[in-house]
Ligand SMILES: Nc1nc2c(ncn2[C@@H]2O[C@H](COP(=O)(O)OP(=O)(O)OP(=O)(O)O)[C@@H](O)[C@H]2O)c(=O)[nH]1
């Protein structure tokens with residue numbers, strides 16, 4: 001059985017590099033380290049917190065030791081960080097010595113879990129640590145940093161305070177209900193509950209953007225078979241990811257891959273060409289295409305321009321593609337592809353530009369001429385993607401975690417019950433019950449209300465040593 005009193009250790013740096021850091025945390029870890037490391041002056045136990053000492057592990061390596069004294073450390077306990085040379089042999093030996101001396105290898109995320117349990121950070125901040133480690137884009141990093149610094153937690157604390165205020169008002173009324181006096185102004189309660197419900201649901205709704213930042217803005221590439229979708233995917237990724245051939249119906253299953261453009265993470269989804277297929281497998285592929293399309297924030301509708309003889313034909317193909325997109329929230333960019341082919345030049349006007357009909361233009365649909373094969377027009381496509389992502393325009397708090405979004409929705413729905421209870425004149429104790437469940441749901445986010453199972457799930461996502 002693992003215990004919170006164990007001294008735990010783990011390598012905190014990955015393989016490679018010149019130096020490796022091994023972390024040690026728990027009551028008594030300074031003494032344990034003194035048993036292995038001979039400082040040139042003094043001892044680890046006597047050294048003050050936030051100091052670095054030079055020492056030697058006899059017959060193994062020279063090391064630098066960073067000393068932290070609880071509660072002023074990452075975990076809140078006494079800690080030591082040993083920097084040694086990054087030889088797998090040295091690291092292996094040192095870990096073996098630590099384990100012989102009575103320390104135990106930390107579980108994934110156990111250092112951060114201890115930081116949470118000792119009250120150094122709340123659960124939302126602990127989750128942000130995992131996000132920072134895995135962040136690959138600027139926007140992702142900015143978002144995680146905001147969460148780690150407690151921006152999100154402050155907003156939650158604010159909502160929680162208002163909820164408690166609401167409860168207090170209601171309980172005042174409960175206490176005196178015998179005397180048939182209504183202390184709290186029910187209208188005021190109703191307004192407060194309603195505005196809190198709105199706040200929670202708009203936070204929950206921000207998950208769509210938050211998720212896009214974290215996992216990539218979903219961009220579906222759709223169009224008729226052979227229009228050049230897979231070629232475009234490969235060009236966007238700069239990689240031969242999907243199979244390209246002149247046989248229509250080459251792509252059967254969806255292919256997804258992420259790529260960063262101008263600091264924004266995109267998740268490109270190549271799909272099976274849309275046509276009325278006989279083949280069962282192709283039919284399934286087309287079903288998937290439609291499903292992925294309905295979930296994407298941005299849709300790239302690819303048209304083979306060499307097949308289009310006049311603008312009317314282009315318009316009708318663009319309208320077919322637009323029929324798969326909900327223009328109230330999704331962005332559609334129509335791409336006239338294969339502009340490198342000679343045949344195209346004869347087909348369109350002098351400036352090689354296809355023109356979209358007015359009704360699509362007013363709905364924000366744009367058109368670009370490209371060649372997925374030669375890369376012509378790709379710069380313009382890149383800028384169109386970045387501006388359609390709307391990632392850079394977000395302000396305020398974004399929810400990036402499905403668990404948080406669900407908890408916020410639960411809070412909002414309990415608050416809606418509070419509102420309808422107030423409207424229909426339900427007794428205060430029933431209303432107080434709904435209010436309590438709103439507070440509970442909210443508390444699960446930062447970990448004021450929690451259970452071991454949820455904690456286990458969260459911290460198992462971490463790497464060892466964090
Ligand atoms: N000249 C030219 N050929 C292209 C261009 N884009 C794609 N092609 C060719 O068009 C054919 C079909 O390309 P794919 O990328 O496989 O088309 P797709 O839309 O993925 O086709 P399905 O997977 O069958 O739906 C291939 O022979 C490509 O080389 C382009 O910009 N210019």
Ligand SMILES: [Mg+2]
Nearest residue numbers: 229230250251
């Ligand atoms: Mg394809």
